[in-house]
Amino acid sequence: MEHAKFYEEIADGPAQGAAYWMHTDDNVRVRVGTYGGKIDRKGTILLFLGRFGYVERYGRVAKDFDKNGFATVVIDWRSQGLSDRMANDPNTGHIHRFSDYQKDVAAMVRAAEELNLPKPWYLVGVSMGACIGLRAMLEGLPVAACAFISPMFGIKMSRLQRVAAWPLSWAAQTVGLGHIYVPGESGEIYILNTPFEENNLTHNADMYEYWVNQARAVPNLQIGGPSMAWLYQGLAECRGLSKMHSPDIPCITFCGELDELVENHAIKDRMERWPNGIFEMIKNAKHDVLTEPPVIGGEVMNQIVGFFSDSRQVE
Template sequence: MQNELKEFWSQGDFQSFTGKNTITIRYAHFSNKTGSPTVVISSGRSESYLKYKNIIFELHQQGYSIFILDHRGQGLSQRMLSNTHKGYVERFDDYAHDLHQFITSIVNPTSTNSLPYLLAHSMGCAISLRMFQLFPQVVKKAALLSPMIAINTGVLPHFLARFIVNIGRVINHIFSNEPWFFIGLSAYKAKAFHNNQLTHCKKRYKSTINLYEENTNIQLGGVTFHWLSEALKAEHNIFSDLDKIHTPLCIFQAANDNIVDNKKQDIFCDELNQLAPHLSAKSPIVIEGAWHELLFETDEIRTKVLTRALQFLES
């Protein structure tokens, strides 16, 4: 299997384009037979397309052409701060502009079919939703896995978390031109499997850790006050611009997710369903027993999610 995967990966097309504000965005493309449907993958925070090798291979085996980009400030794409481990973006919507440019300028010219499908995870879902609101009808359908509609603030009420983030950002701007890590966060440091809240699959978790140890240039640490402030703005915009979404969506919710706010996913689905029942079910598809990274979970969970996501996209 590893030799087959290595041979497959060597046939990929690895390129870059210049995104908003002249930031270099890296991407990978794996073409299939002429006329095959296209899937665009929008990954989560701190991820690289290198992490998605097995998923890309599996999708390709099922007859899809795949495009995947590394979002600005992470993966193999250009970092915007001198400390490359700080999670940062100037404006959250910059991500959405990059994704739109990627699809319209690079993906669509290669496709002989209609619009591509989109498969997104976590932050990649928030980016996709903002793209749908800023640039309607870019993709045919989208499956959103553990979407970061809102960050899980834990025991802190949402209003208090917002206050702390915004005050911190103001203080940061007063005393330094360099964005600060949020309280308690730092440069990349691998966690032991028993301390993780991303997946129950030890094999996939260790594989990811090894990938980041072997490719130190894709490592990314915690987020900055600035990034969190922009993420909170994105959450506000996602709900305030709900009527601008015209793309059919399927939301997959990890029942035991501690990274994003599942209640906000419920509210999002309910409100979008009330506005446009043909675009979204009234509630997410809940994956019982799952943690945040649905595509890197145990075989049973991963297979269930990927199968249902592709069924939705093709239905």
């Protein structure tokens, strides 16, 4: 494994942070990061972030996991962070097929195995990362339990937008224009072009400033809007997963009552079909409930680590 660039100064994570290059089965170079790989850990969090995610983005969250006895491993998905970009315009959130993310998961698991990260492993999936994570668990991802934060089991849009999104995104990909931005989107960096008061991610001003400072310090970690191919593939993956059973793995899920990005009713439907699954709707919370102010985000963190610790005792 080759060491990769890791921006410790902007991550503000626990000690022993590091990053590594891995190559996927289709020869895409992805960056995998680790936080706190001590031997005496309770286990390791496989942190699957969303469409804006990169290794350093959740450094402070990894610090909280570390304080609670867990190591963390996280990946820059293809077209994100320092991993290879799939479109000529590097700001495009672009993929060819949603299943390609599973190749990234496989590379992340190989890295965790080669680094001998403490077991048991637990999955924390945020937004798109939860969608990727659900598919991975259905395909055998070896985790003892999972926690989902506003999982992308459905993409929120109006009825008119949804009617138009399917044929337009399919047509764009079919005629070789899958790389173009979704109408209304661009290469602009959301976190740098949206005032805190108007953001749809968190009520936590300190966390938002932390992300803004990261984007200003290392702009090449960021991406802009999604491509038409990402939209079509994302819609198709959500539909496909909705027809599949829930894995027999302990799961706790949190959604923000004010979420503007994912469909909460699709999440509730999934959790009603999850054996012994726990679902919590967080009042007055936006999309990223784990980074909301401590009265909310801190309680979500406590519930997650408690849930994982309980599942470990059952084993």
